[in-house]
Amino acid sequence: MDRIRIRGGNELNGIIPISGAKNATLPLMIASLLTDDTLTLENVPHLADVEQLTRILGNHGVDFSVTGKRLRQESGFGRTIHFTARNIVDTTAPYDLVSKMRASFWVIGPLLARMHEAKVSLPGGCAIGTRPVDIFIDGLRALGADIDIEAGYVVAKAKGGLVGNRYRLPKVSVGATHVLMMAATLAKGETILENAAREPEIVDLATCLTAMGAKISGAGTSTIRIDGVRSLSGARHRVLPDRIETGTYAMAVAMTGGDVTLTGTSVDLLxxxxxxxxxxxAVVTPVEDGIRVYRNGGGISPVDVVTDPYPGFPTDLQAQFMALMTRASGTASITETIFENRFMHVQELARLGARIQLAGQVARIEGVPRLKGAPVMATDLRASVSLVIAGLVAEGDTEVSRVYHLDRGFERLEEKLGRCGAEIERISS
Incomplete structure (x- = not known):
């Protein structure tokens, strides 16, 4: 099992290219199920989740090509991948595939919309909370689907196709908004989604679906309207920059000091x-084709944050910000409102010398003058990169194990940090 070793103490200086957004790429790939034409996606990142979802889509009959090569043969940052779902050969998404990645459950929307049936295993993914699928099921039922749970599978049918309806999400859910928006594109009549998620990735999916012929308005607001059409065509779409990767590297620069330009991204995303x-x-300023990040000449100040749906502070940056606050000159608090089990990185940060107290969904972080390297273990995707950020300033060596979590969501992290002066290497077992 691979590990990442970091020797702390170096500032970061240079340029880091920001990859296409994982959280946009996955629903965009799934949208290929909605049409028998080719959907071409540009700026697709090299990630384990992308490869896993490609296998899942292949199980349904989706063909793909990467400028004539297979996925692992492409070099460089970002790829152009062509997805063609000309013939859906199977409407079942089996447990052994879906259990490895939660977002693969989202195929249920396009399969129902296009094939009028789907049998999808209940999902797996990071152990950061229960994240139930009841909103997905209730929303699809509102669009006319007949749904049962049988032996760990969601079995859905929509004889004659889905029908547009007004549906208010009981809580803001990015995944459910993605699925219901995709499903509604081929439903009969108008669908109105209220209390919808507003994330940039929602807007990106709506932009792509519109290019495919869908009629969507209001994406990026809490009310999205979709007028169903008979069919969708192919399209070419460029995946938006990864705002979580952007924020992660910005926090790494704030932690270590230095001066880094993050290219291919925008402050407007976060x-x-x-x-x-x-x-x-930290000083974060827009520059041509990106963002410049550097410290303002002082130390790190404590800041209290509460995670919240967009445009609030992202839960996907909570662990990274906690790592930053371990070196603050004072005490900060972080309140996690999205996922109930997303503080598993606290004990690993404590191994590096962090002082953190937990009380329910609130973490109080008392800044310390120094961290010391130690062996630590990643527990989920975002927690793993928080350990890397802490390791960048810890005295001595920090070894992060179970880095397959990192590979799910960060494209060539050690290469990008290494180019900017970090002493970081991957150790293969």
């Missing part, structure tokens, strides 16, 4: 995180 970083002592 306004609350940028404002929070400024309060912590």
């Amino acid at each position: 306004p609350t995180a940028v404002e929070t970083l400024a309060r912590a002592g």
Whole structure:
């Protein structure tokens, strides 16, 4: 099992290219099930989740090509992948595939919309909370689907096709918004989704679906309207930059000091995180084709944050910000409102010398003058990169194990950090 070794103490200076967003790429890939034409996606990152979802889509009959090569043969950052679902050969998404990645459950929407049936295993994924699929099921039922749970599978049918309806999500859910928006594109009549997620990835999917012929308005607001059409065509779409990767590297620079330009991204993608970083002592300014990040000359100031759906502070940056606050000159608090088990990185940060107290969904972080390297273990995707950020300033060596979590969501992390002066290497077992 691979590990990453970091020797702390180096500032970061240079340029880091920001990859296409994982959280946009996955629903965009799934959208290929909605049409028998080819959907071409540009700026697709090299990630384990992308390869896993490609296998899952292949199980349904989706063909793919990467400029004539298979996935693992492509070099460089970002790829162009062509997905063609000309013939759906299977409407079942089996447990052995879906259990490895939660987002693969989302195939249920396009399969129902196009094939009028789907049998999808209940999902797996990171152990950061229960994240139930009841909103997905209730929303699809509102669109006319007949759904039962049988032996760990969601069995859905829509004889004659889905029918547009008004549906209010009981809580904001990015995944459910993705699925219901995709399903509604081929439903008969108008669908109105209320209390919808507003994330940039929702807007990106809507933009792609519109290019495919869908009629969607209101994406990026809490009310999305979809007028169903008879069929969708192929399209070419460029995946938006990864705002979580952007925020992660910005926090790494704030932690270590130095001066880094993050290219191919924008401050507009994460306004609350940028404002929070400024309060912590980082300078984040837009430049041509990206963002410049450096410290303001002082130390790291403590900042209290509460995670919230977009445009609030992202839960996917909570662990990284906690790592930053371990070196703050004072005490900060982080309140996690999205996932109930997303503090598993606390004990691993404590192994590096962090002082963190937990009380329910609130973590209080008392900044310390130094961290010391130690062996630590990643527990989920975002927690794993928080350990890397802490390791960048810890005295001595930090070894992060179970880095397959990192490979799910960060494209060539050690290469990008290494180019900017970090002493970091991957150790293969």
